[in-house]
Amino acid sequence: MANHSPLAGRLITALAVLWLSVASPAYAIQPNEVLTDPALEARARDIGRELRCLVCQNQSIDDSDADLARDLRVLVRQRLTAGDNDRQVIDYVVSRYGDFVLLRPPVKPETWALWFGPALIGGGGLLAMALYFRRRSRASATEETSLSDADERRIARLLEDGRG
């Protein structure tokens, strides 16, 4: 077994990649929570991925094993079954827990700094760099033409001498 052929090695790598790519992420959703209607369940999953588990904070309620996350998953499904649309379900949870429960913060005046700050700082940096280089190249360009008459005459004389 010590000397695999290169082909066998490549085959094993390919299989490993294939295996990893078909493996699905582990959800904390229990079988008894899943709705019988696949369309509703799919919507519940979409909503669950957007909602933060308030106990562990860096997981969605779909990923979290916390009891409160389970109760929120059940609540989402109850409201969907009762006929709420996705927006209404999310608004219901936000009305109780605030924007913090959303894993993707909404764009509004309070969060403008968060959404546009990086672009603004990066853009400002690029602008400063562009200005800096333009000024430098212009400065060197004006230097070339700003030789005094005396200098011009000296250069002409030196060139003459060099030729002679």
Added chain:
Amino acid sequence: MTAVAARGLMRRLPYLLPLALFVILAGYFWIGLGKDPHEIPSPLIDKPVAAFSLAALEGRERGFTSQDLIGQVSLVNVFGSWCVACRIEHPFLMQIRREGLVPIYGIDWREKDRQAGPLWLAQHGDPYALVGDDPDSHAAIAFGVTGAPETFIVDAKGIIRYKQVGPITAEVWEQTLWPIIRRLQAG
């Protein structure tokens, strides 16, 4: 500022600006480090309590509904027999009850076993006017609860006025809760 000094500052600006930005960001992060991430600002302050109705604990007649909160200033306390920090504040709740300062309503949250809540209250004393059993977080989610203990001050109209995250201590009571309650009771 003289013209020369101003020009000197302008020339140094490209170097000072990153430093200024760093200081501002470091300030934000420094403040952020000192904050408790579990203290989430509640959007429910100054909003009416959402309607809920909890069943009675085993062996008791009455549960606890949102209607019970209308008519007087009250405390709503979320607890559980599994909650260690609840034990810390429990003697304090007993004292509030003894002194008759404000009625306390209890939400017995997420008991795995229906006996656990009544047993815990029998052991440690019952400071509550009414207690409801909330195994599936119905009332807890209505109050936007993220952990136990949490305590809410609800005014006579059933509007949430304050949210206390974590156990009530003498300090929290004296400096925060009691002044609010007294003001609401007077108003």
